[in-house]
Amino acid sequence: MIHLYGLVQGLDDLPDLRGVDGAALERRRIAGLDVVVSRSTRELGEVTHDAILVHANVVEELMSRSRAVLPAQFGRAFTSEEQLTEAVQTKATALERGLTRVRGCVELGLRVLERGSRTDESTGLSGSDYMRTRLAEATERDRFSQELHGPLAALSRTSTRFGGASGDLLQAVYLVPEEQIEAFREHMNRIEGAHPELTMVCTGPWPPYTFADDREESHERSA
Amino acid sequence: MSARHEPVDKILASGGDLGRIASELEHVPQAFPRRVNADPEQVERGLAQLVLTLVELLRQLMERQALRRMELNTLTDDEIEQMGETFMKLEQRMQELKEHFDFEDRDLNLNLGPLGNLL
Numbered sequence: 054m055i056h057l058y059g060l061v062q063g064l065d066d067l068p069d070l071r072g073v074d075g076a077a078l079e080r081r082r083i084a085g086l087d088v089v090v091s092r093s094t095r096e097l098g099e100v101t102h103d104a105i106l107v108h109a110n111v112v113e114e115l116m117s118r119s120r121a122v123l124p125a126q127f128g129r130a131f132t133s134e135e136q137l138t139e140a141v142q143t144k145a146t147a148l149e150r151g152l153t154r155v156r157g158c159v160e161l162g163l164r165v166l167e168r169g170s171r172t173d174e175s176t177g178l179s180g181s182d183y184m185r186t187r188l189a190e191a192t193e194r195d196r197f198s199q200e201l202h203g204p205l206a207a208l209s210r211t212s213t214r215f216g217g218a219s220g221d222l223l224q225a226v227y228l229v230p231e232e233q234i235e236a237f238r239e240h241m242n243r244i245e246g247a248h249p250e251l252t253m254v255c256t257g258p259w260p261p262y263t264f265a266d267d268r269e270e271s272h273e274r275s276a
Numbered sequence: 277m278s279a280r281h282e283p284v285d286k287i288l289a290s291g292g293d294l295g296r297i298a299s300e301l302e303h304v305p306q307a308f309p310r311r312v313n314a315d316p317e318q319v320e321r322g323l324a325q326l327v328l329t330l331v332e333l334l335r336q337l338m339e340r341q342a343l344r345r346m347e348l349n350t351l352t353d354d355e356i357e358q359m360g361e362t363f364m365k366l367e368q369r370m371q372e373l374k375e376h377f378d379f380e381d382r383d384l385n386l387n388l389g390p391l392g393n394l395l
Contacts, residue, residue: 161288166296180360181353187363188343234288241289252292259286 054096055131058089058111059260060141062152063120070111073104078111083138084145086152089115090137100128116260121156123148124260151265158210158228159258161237165201165223166252167194198223204240208233213263222251226263234258324377329384332370339363 056073064087067078072091081088108127116122131137141148178186201223206212209227229237241255342359345351
């Protein structure tokens with residue numbers, strides 16, 4: 054089984070780390086792209102926290118040593134060299150585009166919880182009042198969410214919002230050029246200062262897992 | 277950037293009651309495929325959890341669709357009144373059932389992929 058960690062650009066040396074199942078990291082050049090893998094004699098192993106962390110550590114170390122990394126999600130495995138080669142060759146153009154998209158950027162994640170303003174007490178309301186209250190809450194939530202998201206998206210090369218179905222006020226990931234990370238952090242601090250009532254957490258820098266797929270059209274492009 | 281970060285190294289900024297977010301981490305194992313507990317003592321509760329999760333999903337989808345139609349002015353006043361009463365009753369009934377089976381909101385959560393979590 055061949056375990057794929059990602060595609061890299063500008064990687065001088067492989068990191069001094071063992072891969073999943075303690076296997077040595079190896080590098081392949083396929084269709085002009087550098088691919089980092091490890092080989093295991095086992096079938097696809099059990100999904101454990103340790104195995105996921107090993108994968109994540111390898112990808113993070115690749116990110117720190119390369120100009121660009123297109124990370125593979127954990128569990129992307131191939132049964133043979135031929136299968137790996139075919140998979141990369143088939144998507145070579147899209148993968149190259151992906152490397153260009155993420156070059157010099159990291160992924161930052163943001164989650165902002167609702168302020169708890171939802172009116173839970175509906176006893177005594179008419180049906181119309183209930184609907185109007187819900188609509189007003191949803192409209193205000195969308196407006197405020199966009200107010201938070203807009204400036205952060207402007208600091209990013211591209212971004213993706215999640216959470217349309219959840220009670221979170223905003224759940225998003227941003228592909229941020231490294232030189233903009235400090236500005237992003239400062240803006241987060243300003244939001245925190247201006248809205249102490251909000252519960253929020255911004256995490257990163259992460260390898261650009263969310264932006265590795267060739268779904269550029271689905272991301273919101275900014276800077 | 278180097279590998280093997282401590283979790284705190286990955287918090288770029290934070291504020292508010294982080295306990296609200298941290299408490300969800302206790303439920304991370306639920307991210308793996310949900311299964312009904314086949315223990316005879318637990319099977320009723322497991323099935324109720326599954327059914328109520330689906331009902332809650334449908335309730336929220338229908339309510340959001342109704343709000344969207346309200347925004348677009350494609351509902352009459354009578355329809356808004358009728359839908360509002362229905363959603364209110366459904367919400368109240370769901371609350372009663374959650375209390376009956378001793379569920380919290382997070383017990384009925386679902387990861388909907390790109391749409392985020394249900395609750």
